[in-house]
Amino acid sequence: MTSAPARPVDLYPTRGTDERLIGRKDPVVWSAPGTAGPFWARELEEYERDGFATVDAIVTPEEVAELRDELDRLVTDPAVREDERAVVEPHSREIRSVFEVHRTSEVFARLAADPRLVGRARQILGSDVYVHQSRVNVKPGFGASGFYWHSDFETWHAEDGLPRMRTVSVSIALTPNHTTNGSLMIMPGSHRSFLGCAGATPEDNYRKSLRAQEAGTPSDEALTTFAEACGIRHFTGPAGSATWFDCNALHGSGDNITPYPRSNVFLVFNSVENRPEPPFAAPVRRPSFIAARDVVPVG
DSSP states (O other): OOOOOOOOOOSSOOSBSSOEEEEOOSOSSOSOTTOOSSSOHHHHHHHHHHSEEEESOSSOHHHHHHHHHHHHHHHHOHHHHHSTTEEEOTTTOOEEEEEOHHHHOHHHHHHHTOHHHHHHHHHHHTSOEEEEEEEEEEEOTTTBOOEEEEEHHHHHHHHHOOOSSOEEEEEEESSOBOTTTTOEEEOTTGGGEEEEOBSOOOTTHHHHHTTSOOTTOOOHHHHHHHHHHHOOEEOOBOTTOEEEEETTOEEEEOOBOSSSOEEEEEEEEEETTSOOOSOSSSSSOOOTTTSOOOOOOOO
Protein backbone atom coordinates (compact mmCIF):
# COMPACT_ATOMS: atom_id res chain seq x y z
CA MET A 1 0.00 0.00 0.00
CA THR A 2 1.46 3.35 -1.03
CA SER A 3 1.22 6.39 1.21
CA ALA A 4 0.07 9.80 0.07
CA PRO A 5 2.85 12.23 -0.86
CA ALA A 6 4.00 14.41 2.00
CA ARG A 7 2.51 17.90 2.08
CA PRO A 8 5.13 20.64 1.77
CA VAL A 9 6.01 22.57 4.89
CA ASP A 10 3.96 25.75 5.19
CA LEU A 11 6.62 28.45 5.15
CA TYR A 12 4.08 31.27 5.25
CA PRO A 13 1.21 30.48 7.67
CA THR A 14 -1.75 32.84 7.42
CA ARG A 15 -5.47 33.17 8.22
CA GLY A 16 -4.88 32.24 11.85
CA THR A 17 -6.06 33.83 15.09
CA ASP A 18 -3.47 36.63 14.96
CA GLU A 19 -1.46 38.58 12.43
CA ARG A 20 2.16 37.49 12.19
CA LEU A 21 5.17 38.99 10.43
CA ILE A 22 7.50 36.46 8.77
CA GLY A 23 10.76 37.23 7.00
CA ARG A 24 10.79 36.22 3.35
CA LYS A 25 12.35 32.78 2.84
CA ASP A 26 12.55 32.85 -0.97
CA PRO A 27 14.66 34.80 -3.45
CA VAL A 28 13.14 37.81 -5.20
CA VAL A 29 15.05 37.22 -8.44
CA TRP A 30 15.53 33.49 -8.97
CA SER A 31 17.80 33.49 -12.02
CA ALA A 32 21.58 33.62 -11.69
CA PRO A 33 23.25 37.03 -12.05
CA GLY A 34 23.97 37.84 -15.68
CA THR A 35 21.19 35.60 -17.06
CA ALA A 36 20.27 36.90 -20.50
CA GLY A 37 16.85 38.42 -21.03
CA PRO A 38 14.94 41.61 -21.84
CA PHE A 39 15.61 43.23 -18.45
CA TRP A 40 18.82 45.15 -17.98
CA ALA A 41 20.88 44.21 -14.91
CA ARG A 42 20.04 47.58 -13.34
CA GLU A 43 16.32 46.94 -13.76
CA LEU A 44 16.58 43.56 -12.04
CA GLU A 45 18.54 45.15 -9.19
CA GLU A 46 15.76 47.71 -8.75
CA TYR A 47 13.15 44.96 -8.88
CA GLU A 48 14.97 42.97 -6.22
CA ARG A 49 15.33 46.02 -3.97
CA ASP A 50 11.89 47.59 -4.38
CA GLY A 51 9.69 44.68 -5.49
CA PHE A 52 8.74 46.25 -8.81
CA ALA A 53 10.10 47.52 -12.11
CA THR A 54 8.52 49.73 -14.75
CA VAL A 55 8.84 49.56 -18.53
CA ASP A 56 7.78 52.73 -20.33
CA ALA A 57 6.58 51.21 -23.61
CA ILE A 58 6.32 47.44 -23.55
CA VAL A 59 3.75 47.34 -26.36
CA THR A 60 3.38 49.65 -29.35
CA PRO A 61 0.56 52.16 -29.91
CA GLU A 62 -0.82 49.91 -32.67
CA GLU A 63 -0.89 46.95 -30.28
CA VAL A 64 -2.55 49.06 -27.59
CA ALA A 65 -5.29 50.00 -30.08
CA GLU A 66 -5.90 46.32 -30.85
CA LEU A 67 -5.99 45.42 -27.15
CA ARG A 68 -8.38 48.30 -26.41
CA ASP A 69 -10.70 47.18 -29.20
CA GLU A 70 -10.69 43.65 -27.78
CA LEU A 71 -11.33 44.97 -24.27
CA ASP A 72 -14.28 46.99 -25.54
CA ARG A 73 -15.63 43.90 -27.31
CA LEU A 74 -15.44 41.85 -24.11
CA VAL A 75 -17.09 44.36 -21.78
CA THR A 76 -19.96 45.03 -24.20
CA ASP A 77 -20.67 41.39 -25.03
CA PRO A 78 -23.84 40.22 -23.19
CA ALA A 79 -22.51 36.65 -23.14
CA VAL A 80 -19.35 37.80 -21.31
CA ARG A 81 -21.43 39.70 -18.75
CA GLU A 82 -23.40 36.55 -17.96
CA ASP A 83 -20.26 34.40 -17.69
CA GLU A 84 -18.95 33.68 -14.18
CA ARG A 85 -15.56 34.99 -15.28
CA ALA A 86 -16.97 38.53 -15.39
CA VAL A 87 -17.12 40.61 -12.20
CA VAL A 88 -19.67 43.42 -12.14
CA GLU A 89 -19.52 46.64 -10.09
CA PRO A 90 -22.13 46.42 -7.29
CA HIS A 91 -23.49 49.95 -7.80
CA SER A 92 -23.06 50.91 -11.46
CA ARG A 93 -23.52 47.30 -12.70
CA GLU A 94 -20.69 47.89 -15.16
CA ILE A 95 -18.09 45.17 -15.70
CA ARG A 96 -15.17 45.56 -13.29
CA SER A 97 -13.00 42.59 -14.33
CA VAL A 98 -12.96 39.72 -16.79
CA PHE A 99 -10.83 36.71 -15.87
CA GLU A 100 -9.03 34.09 -17.97
CA VAL A 101 -8.82 36.36 -21.00
CA HIS A 102 -5.75 34.51 -22.28
CA ARG A 103 -8.05 31.51 -22.87
CA THR A 104 -11.15 33.27 -24.20
CA SER A 105 -9.49 35.85 -26.47
CA GLU A 106 -6.95 35.22 -29.23
CA VAL A 107 -5.70 38.80 -28.86
CA PHE A 108 -4.91 38.42 -25.15
CA ALA A 109 -3.59 34.89 -25.72
CA ARG A 110 -0.95 36.31 -28.08
CA LEU A 111 -0.05 38.92 -25.49
CA ALA A 112 0.37 36.29 -22.75
CA ALA A 113 2.79 34.33 -24.95
CA ASP A 114 4.72 37.38 -26.19
CA PRO A 115 8.52 37.00 -25.74
CA ARG A 116 8.73 40.56 -24.39
CA LEU A 117 6.61 39.41 -21.43
CA VAL A 118 7.54 35.74 -21.11
CA GLY A 119 11.27 36.52 -21.36
CA ARG A 120 11.07 38.96 -18.45
CA ALA A 121 9.03 36.53 -16.36
CA ARG A 122 11.58 33.77 -16.98
CA GLN A 123 14.39 36.14 -16.06
CA ILE A 124 12.78 36.96 -12.71
CA LEU A 125 11.60 33.44 -11.85
CA GLY A 126 14.58 31.47 -13.19
CA SER A 127 12.53 28.84 -15.03
CA ASP A 128 9.84 28.28 -17.62
CA VAL A 129 6.56 29.89 -16.63
CA TYR A 130 2.85 29.40 -17.08
CA VAL A 131 -0.08 31.80 -16.69
CA HIS A 132 -1.51 31.39 -13.20
CA GLN A 133 -4.11 34.09 -13.79
CA SER A 134 -5.10 36.65 -16.41
CA ARG A 135 -7.68 39.40 -16.26
CA VAL A 136 -8.63 42.80 -17.58
CA ASN A 137 -9.54 45.41 -14.97
CA VAL A 138 -11.82 48.21 -16.06
CA LYS A 139 -12.23 51.36 -14.00
CA PRO A 140 -14.72 53.56 -15.83
CA GLY A 141 -14.99 57.14 -14.67
CA PHE A 142 -17.36 58.52 -12.05
CA GLY A 143 -17.23 56.03 -9.26
CA ALA A 144 -15.45 52.77 -10.13
CA SER A 145 -14.32 51.25 -6.85
CA GLY A 146 -10.72 50.49 -5.94
CA PHE A 147 -8.87 47.43 -4.64
CA TYR A 148 -7.89 47.48 -0.96
CA TRP A 149 -4.31 46.93 0.25
CA HIS A 150 -3.21 43.31 0.03
CA SER A 151 -0.43 40.92 -0.91
CA ASP A 152 -1.38 38.71 -3.84
CA PHE A 153 0.79 35.89 -2.52
CA GLU A 154 -1.16 35.79 0.74
CA THR A 155 -4.29 34.92 -1.24
CA TRP A 156 -2.55 32.67 -3.77
CA HIS A 157 -0.89 30.75 -0.92
CA ALA A 158 -3.96 30.53 1.31
CA GLU A 159 -6.61 29.86 -1.34
CA ASP A 160 -4.74 28.56 -4.43
CA GLY A 161 -1.99 26.53 -2.77
CA LEU A 162 1.08 28.23 -4.29
CA PRO A 163 3.84 27.08 -1.88
CA ARG A 164 6.64 29.56 -2.67
CA MET A 165 7.06 33.21 -3.64
CA ARG A 166 7.99 32.41 -7.21
CA THR A 167 5.31 34.35 -9.05
CA VAL A 168 5.29 37.74 -10.77
CA SER A 169 2.55 40.02 -12.10
CA VAL A 170 2.64 42.54 -14.91
CA SER A 171 0.07 45.29 -15.30
CA ILE A 172 -0.07 46.81 -18.79
CA ALA A 173 -1.85 50.13 -19.17
CA LEU A 174 -4.46 50.22 -21.94
CA THR A 175 -5.43 53.80 -21.03
CA PRO A 176 -3.34 56.53 -19.42
CA ASN A 177 -2.83 55.84 -15.72
CA HIS A 178 -2.90 59.00 -13.58
CA THR A 179 -2.61 59.49 -9.84
CA THR A 180 -6.21 60.74 -9.96
CA ASN A 181 -7.97 57.88 -11.77
CA GLY A 182 -7.26 55.00 -9.43
CA SER A 183 -3.71 54.06 -10.40
CA LEU A 184 -1.74 51.25 -8.79
CA MET A 185 -0.01 51.99 -5.47
CA ILE A 186 2.79 49.84 -4.02
CA MET A 187 4.81 50.01 -0.80
CA PRO A 188 8.44 49.66 -1.96
CA GLY A 189 10.33 46.96 -0.08
CA SER A 190 7.19 45.46 1.49
CA HIS A 191 7.82 42.27 -0.50
CA ARG A 192 10.66 41.30 1.87
CA SER A 193 8.31 40.50 4.78
CA PHE A 194 5.26 38.26 4.67
CA LEU A 195 2.26 39.38 6.68
CA GLY A 196 0.15 36.43 7.76
CA CYS A 197 -3.36 37.79 8.15
CA ALA A 198 -5.86 37.03 10.92
CA GLY A 199 -9.21 35.38 10.38
CA ALA A 200 -10.49 32.26 8.66
CA THR A 201 -11.34 31.96 4.96
CA PRO A 202 -15.11 31.85 4.35
CA GLU A 203 -16.47 29.18 2.04
CA ASP A 204 -16.69 30.42 -1.57
CA ASN A 205 -14.77 33.50 -0.46
CA TYR A 206 -13.77 34.27 -4.06
CA ARG A 207 -17.33 35.31 -4.95
CA LYS A 208 -17.13 38.21 -2.50
CA SER A 209 -13.41 38.95 -2.64
CA LEU A 210 -13.45 39.67 -6.37
CA ARG A 211 -15.76 42.60 -5.64
CA ALA A 212 -14.48 43.71 -2.22
CA GLN A 213 -11.64 41.86 -0.54
CA GLU A 214 -11.97 41.37 3.20
CA ALA A 215 -10.39 38.01 4.11
CA GLY A 216 -6.62 38.21 3.80
CA THR A 217 -6.34 41.96 4.25
CA PRO A 218 -3.88 43.52 6.72
CA SER A 219 -4.99 45.44 9.78
CA ASP A 220 -4.83 49.22 9.86
CA GLU A 221 -1.98 48.99 12.38
CA ALA A 222 0.08 46.69 10.12
CA LEU A 223 -0.53 48.88 7.06
CA THR A 224 0.53 51.97 8.99
CA THR A 225 3.74 50.25 10.08
CA PHE A 226 4.55 49.18 6.52
CA ALA A 227 3.69 52.59 5.06
CA GLU A 228 5.90 54.41 7.55
CA ALA A 229 8.79 52.03 6.86
CA CYS A 230 8.41 51.72 3.09
CA GLY A 231 6.46 54.72 1.84
CA ILE A 232 3.91 54.53 -0.97
CA ARG A 233 4.64 54.79 -4.70
CA HIS A 234 2.02 55.69 -7.32
CA PHE A 235 2.41 54.18 -10.79
CA THR A 236 1.41 56.42 -13.65
CA GLY A 237 2.16 56.26 -17.33
CA PRO A 238 0.79 56.32 -20.84
CA ALA A 239 -1.06 53.50 -22.52
CA GLY A 240 1.45 50.77 -23.39
CA SER A 241 3.56 51.19 -20.25
CA ALA A 242 3.85 48.35 -17.76
CA THR A 243 4.63 47.66 -14.13
CA TRP A 244 6.13 44.34 -13.06
CA PHE A 245 5.67 43.59 -9.36
CA ASP A 246 6.54 40.82 -6.94
CA CYS A 247 3.77 38.53 -5.72
CA ASN A 248 4.30 39.58 -2.09
CA ALA A 249 4.39 43.37 -2.56
CA LEU A 250 1.66 45.20 -0.67
CA HIS A 251 -0.40 47.08 -3.22
CA GLY A 252 -3.84 48.52 -3.86
CA SER A 253 -5.66 51.27 -5.72
CA GLY A 254 -8.23 53.93 -4.96
CA ASP A 255 -11.63 54.67 -6.46
CA ASN A 256 -11.86 56.46 -9.78
CA ILE A 257 -14.14 59.47 -9.39
CA THR A 258 -12.69 61.31 -12.39
CA PRO A 259 -14.22 61.35 -15.89
CA TYR A 260 -11.18 59.46 -17.19
CA PRO A 261 -11.34 55.65 -17.37
CA ARG A 262 -8.44 53.43 -16.33
CA SER A 263 -8.15 50.03 -17.98
CA ASN A 264 -5.29 47.57 -17.52
CA VAL A 265 -4.57 43.98 -18.43
CA PHE A 266 -2.96 41.85 -15.71
CA LEU A 267 -0.97 38.71 -16.39
CA VAL A 268 0.34 36.56 -13.55
CA PHE A 269 3.25 34.26 -14.39
CA ASN A 270 4.16 31.41 -12.03
CA SER A 271 7.21 29.16 -12.21
CA VAL A 272 6.49 25.66 -13.52
CA GLU A 273 8.54 24.50 -10.51
CA ASN A 274 6.06 26.15 -8.11
CA ARG A 275 3.11 23.85 -8.77
CA PRO A 276 -0.08 24.53 -6.82
CA GLU A 277 -0.73 22.33 -3.80
CA PRO A 278 -4.02 22.01 -1.92
CA PRO A 279 -4.92 25.37 -0.34
CA PHE A 280 -2.92 26.20 2.77
CA ALA A 281 -5.74 28.12 4.49
CA ALA A 282 -9.04 27.61 2.68
CA PRO A 283 -11.65 24.84 2.53
CA VAL A 284 -11.33 24.34 -1.24
CA ARG A 285 -9.39 25.71 -4.19
CA ARG A 286 -10.70 28.66 -6.10
CA PRO A 287 -12.04 27.93 -9.60
CA SER A 288 -9.51 27.32 -12.35
CA PHE A 289 -10.51 30.49 -14.22
CA ILE A 290 -9.04 32.43 -11.26
CA ALA A 291 -6.14 30.08 -10.47
CA ALA A 292 -4.95 27.79 -13.25
CA ARG A 293 -4.23 24.17 -12.38
CA ASP A 294 -2.66 23.00 -15.63
CA VAL A 295 1.03 23.86 -15.53
CA VAL A 296 1.67 24.30 -19.25
CA PRO A 297 4.67 26.53 -20.12
CA VAL A 298 3.94 29.55 -22.30
CA GLY A 299 6.20 30.93 -24.97
